[in-house]
Amino acid sequence: MITLDDCRRADAEDPLAGLREQFSIPADLIYLDGNSLGALPARTPGRMDDIIRRQWGTDLIRSWNTHGWVDLPQRLGDRLAPLVGAGAGEVLVADSTSINLFKLLDLALQLRPKRRTILSDTGNFPTDLYMAQGLTRFLGRGYSLRLVEENELGEALSPDVAVIMVTQVNYRSGRLHDMARLTRLAHQAGALALWDLSHSAGVVPVDLGGCDADLAVGCGYKYLNGGPGAPAFLYVNQRHQGKGFPTLSGWFGHQTPFDFNLAYTPAPDIRRFLCGTPPILSLAGLEAGLELLSSVDMKLIRRKSMNQTDLFIHLVRQECPDCFQLISPENAAERGSQVSLGHPAGYAVVQALIAHQVIPDFRSPDIIRFGFAPLYTRHTDIWEAGQRLSAIMRSGEWERPEYQVRHSVT
């Protein structure tokens, strides 16, 4: 039997508890959707104001040099690198996760020119699959995306697979894939491994280098707290750099963009995966989020995250027995930082929770996702979320008609 006092004690003993003050979160809100949109770091508004008023407004075009705008995508990449086990020069912040997937799938197919299959799983996030569909359709000539169940990925590594594309933490179930094992299996089959870290970077310790992963992408607006639609990142293992010819060959990826040559020559380093002019305001927002993470031990984050997902599962079972199906793995070591509950009326339950100032999100057709962000989620928040969920389920409030009306996004 877990009590509110247990949760208070856990907060009091939490070595990361002080970090919550570094965020601006409404006092009356229990925000459990940092896996979809990370909360606002307290430093961000001031930082953005400075970038806007001083760097843009006052220094204007000169800021490309004087404030280092021109190198910002690489500088942020280098700042992000330790969070994902990458080295300097292996990570770049640019564009969206979708566009970055295209860039790296394009590279992967060039690095394995005799192979025509991209292998992924039906649990992957749709945009990953869509980008692979667009790319292979465009190429024609037998290129294709093959989808299998996520537990069949290892066996499906046939000799035609150029690259395996997996999201490390499944966006629905929260299941954590074994990066080291799948990467090793891919390499044994002569394929490359491309990891999507959107639901792991910043909350799960990731060791791209230690796993010898080839390529990776990830999202800036979830656990990196970069703001809505923040720029994404990409990783190219040092051994694959300087190879291939980027199909998205924009001027910022040119060896010497300001020579304004007529012919594209890719930069020799990670910069070749830039494309258009970098979005400075959005990058500045992400920089503020990354700074917060730089000072925190990833092991402490992971330990708190595992404790919190365990706590929530226990509370749901204790307070709402038999209400939900646990979609996430039972074992915390096999989960990312979310707990997914299945319920036939999941959408309405989410609306009822939102009406009671608890914010999870919904994933069609029947999954309620609760995300736990160790930088700002308190154990008492989790207690309170369990209480309100229980009240909604016991009273039948979730059956009210107004909770059944669908919005475009939840």
Added chain:
Amino acid sequence: MITLDDCRRADAEDPLAGLREQFSIPADLIYLDGNSLGALPARTPGRMDDIIRRQWGTDLIRSWNTHGWVDLPQRLGDRLAPLVGAGAGEVLVADSTSINLFKLLDLALQLRPKRRTILSDTGNFPTDLYMAQGLTRFLGRGYSLRLVEENELGEALSPDVAVIMVTQVNYRSGRLHDMARLTRLAHQAGALALWDLSHSAGVVPVDLGGCDADLAVGCGYKYLNGGPGAPAFLYVNQRHQGKGFPTLSGWFGHQTPFDFNLAYTPAPDIRRFLCGTPPILSLAGLEAGLELLSSVDMKLIRRKSMNQTDLFIHLVRQECPDCFQLISPENAAERGSQVSLGHPAGYAVVQALIAHQVIPDFRSPDIIRFGFAPLYTRHTDIWEAGQRLSAIMRSGEWERPEYQVRHSVT
């Protein structure tokens, strides 16, 4: 003989003069680089602060619905449309100019499947050429980019040309292409016309609809004043919508992105040219810039722009006779809103001007560009720029060694 009093009088009589107060421009700066990075609208910092603190910080994930984030790319497109002669639903704000070029070249080649040539000119901006190079190289099978001199575009429209890709205002010379004529010639040859409006949108009246142009892209951070690296826009003529299959098939372009289907189905409308999650903070910056333009008559902007480029040319000839070669057309009707001067030591002259608080920019190997933004450039600024340029040239100050040191960007 033009005098300072003439310029003062022109400011006093300028119907757009009051708009300068809508911008935050340092008092001691003569900023003639709005064609590279537009100035900061006075409303932008407050707007951004609201988006950041209230929409992101307080309303968090709910803002996708409650603040209409999910439709922001289309809403901004509809707001931008009248500036370029487009209709509702024909314009979208998304990604970068480079990425948008790829999307629309991809569409053009699908709309003309038997043709394999992209035709452009050596005066086009490099990223336009680079993106076409990347695309055609990727496609192989005889696809190629053919480059001719800009005055040879009409004759070069051979039967293999699928699309002609032209930047309406040449970034070096400021020369204004005849959109109606070139589009007509392209259509007569069975080709499509794709226009890059980066140096014209917001400062030259553009009539995509009246010219029956097929496709267009443009930049948000020049005359639209959207901030450094602001999102770009794209235009697809209504008659081409719902056709083709976007190769950059990201989830926001899906017909029903929040159904999370495994297979990509493009949205039936302009949304199919979205790709990843929209960058909300950057979009908000551009929205503030667009609002400023919405209230202004484009004809007044063009008239002032032509007067100002004429004025600058006259002043340069009057104050610095025989110093420079005029790279831009003599006739204002053939120019965009910039004046380009050739000088063998152009880079050093630009550095000397910057040291004296006059900001033009430099384009390799020998071009000094002066941009005139009718929303905030005063005639007296132009007078003063002429005076300082003249002093630098007469004193030989531009020959100082410190002005010869190259930065990465100018």
